[in-house]
Amino acid sequence: MSDGVAERSRPRDRILETAQDMFHKHGIKGVGVDAITEAAGTNKMTLYRHFESKDELVVECLRATAAKASRIWDEFEAQHPGDKLAQLHAWVQKASELLSADSRGCDMANAAVELTETDHPARRVIKELK
Template identity: 35%
Template structure:
């Protein structure tokens, strides 16, 4: 079923493009391949997106929305500020270990779109700003000191986790991330 206010062809096209972009890389997947795989016409693409870059932006915006929804649902079970930090750390670890096994879609897209002024990099920057703000909020609510430095460190650890799960032993990387993230967050 399409999202409210969206068409089934648009959602199908975006789902197909998202799967291809994530698994094979954005620049290595041409528009013709996306159209062929989705079974839609070029007119359908241009009816919903101005071009490939707009499709990439929509892919990353959708990733961001899904991550934010999972984040808020997961943290909705917290019984304390420390518990919220624990749930956040476990949620990030689980996401990398189970759902983003090929790395972070935002880091991968940033590597393919080096222009910091591009619409793609804008979406990436917004996602990363949201994540850091959420970390600062959780650390502040847990009454930690030096929340800016700790939030930056936790964000950096997440980046390492996402890349590490793709390149190395996901179980070992997950354990290392959780141990170090708990330490940075002041969890015993």
């Protein structure tokens, strides 16, 4: 997180942004809280002040991903009011662009595959957005 904005952002936001980036690059199970706090320029006490556990951090990351997708969809609805086919086409085009730029895939789909435990708190978020 070397851009000035991220370095000046609030600790919670910085932790969330850093975790999203690291989970996307390395997988949820491939990243520990030590690595997240180091990359975010903070400490575990601060992380746990904002997030009860790594699992809660994962849930918040997925909620942020879902909110971003919802905002994108809202843009397509505004650009193509009442034209569901054009909205869908715009969505597919955007997905294609994102996948071409970054072959790591969709954070939500990746989490669904990686988090196989039925009782993992993130499964609830994944199921809600299915």
